[in-house]
Amino acid sequence: MSLAEDGQPVRAKRLPRAVRERQIVDAAVSVFSRLGYHDASMDEISEVAGISKPMIYAYLGAKEDLFAACIHREATLLLEAVVGGIKVGQPPDVQLWHGLRSFFGFVGEHRESWRVLHRQSIAQGGPFTEELMAMRQRAISLVAAVLMRTGSDEGVGEAASVAGEPLAAALVGAGESLADWWLDHPEESPSSIAARLMNLVWMGFGNLVEDRVWKPPRDE
């Protein structure tokens, strides 16, 4: 238990429910990220949140519910960041570029969120996967829409239009694991990571080995 300097037990200051809920989810994301779902104990989360355990149960329910709340909040934030980064009316490669930059920008600034979101929720399976699947599906649709827009503008080829969704899935997957890889190689900048993936998926190795690379437009 926490004791003040005079040895008296410390009671947390009274705060409105909304604020506490935020603090609790913050703490939970941090602990889940560091220890994983199972090794994270409700006791530790409550300690990090600066509050006692029964409050978590009162506000956010059981451990599963708490975890689901984490997933949901972080997924929403991530998607908003990516959607917000894309400017309509641009050519598709530029849209893709901005989307990737927003994505890696978010992951770079919220590594803990990403760790919980991707690694943990995938590994747990069950009810958590659904939340993640929903987000991934939205991301895939987004990418597919960008590609299809190109198609309708310029008369897309048969192969691409038929395979739009799975290709988008592959790209989203590539982004996910490159982000994972990045967790373990944190020295790179978000833009440089985004550029790597952009070159890989837009130009392809076939072009890259002959030094034909993709470059962002002037205005960045």
Place this chain on the structure above:
Amino acid sequence: MSLAEDGQPVRAKRLPRAVRERQIVDAAVSVFSRLGYHDASMDEISEVAGISKPMIYAYLGAKEDLFAACIHREATLLLEAVVGGIKVGQPPDVQLWHGLRSFFGFVGEHRESWRVLHRQSIAQGGPFTEELMAMRQRAISLVAAVLMRTGSDEGVGEAASVAGEPLAAALVGAGESLADWWLDHPEESPSSIAARLMNLVWMGFGNLVEDRVWKPPRDE
């Protein structure tokens, strides 16, 4: 406890240690894959293996050791499959194609192995990640070597040679998550999955949206 039809307790038949160890690891892979590291209990593994729990401890040590043994065995098998699938002396795109096909072929026939290897070991972190990292690094080096060979043959461009390793990392990552995606969309064939990734990383979207696709050579 297991009882025979006459109500007598059943004692497992005596078998040499090597055989039992194999059975135990087989059972462990299956249970870890289905339930995840933490929810898998040693009791259930012993039951699936058709043997009692102390035998596991006697032969393979604690739960962590058992899991590490699973990772190690499956990783070795996977890498051997991929390396064995690549024929030297072929052009780089064909080598890549064969490597991808072997990879997805293995994952398709050993979904349980892949689930343990990738999803579980990544999520657990700690000592298990190392084993996986080592394997991934070997895969990355392999891919990088294929790309670099192209470079020295045809005078590779500055961008590609500088970025060889990270690009290979991105490709390996893309393969990993496409395999993960595949776990949840099992209706596709291994070749079709491999072809998707091949097109994505070799041709790039830039080509695909204009219907320029990559096709395997005549002899498959």
Place this chain on the structure above:
DNA sequence: GAGTAAGGCTACGGATGAGTAGGTAATCGG
């Protein structure tokens, strides 16, 4: 400034599951 609702706490029950102690039966070298 009493009443009350909402924020906060300590301390425990109960389940689960890792790991072990200590003993029995089958095989093998002599």
Place this chain on the structure above:
DNA sequence: CCGATTACCTACTCATCCGTAGCCTTACTC
């Protein structure tokens, strides 16, 4: 055929940790 070795088992101990019962205490409300 007889130790000795090795395979194998049942039945526990002990720690961890989720979730809750029951009880204070602070701050608005009239």
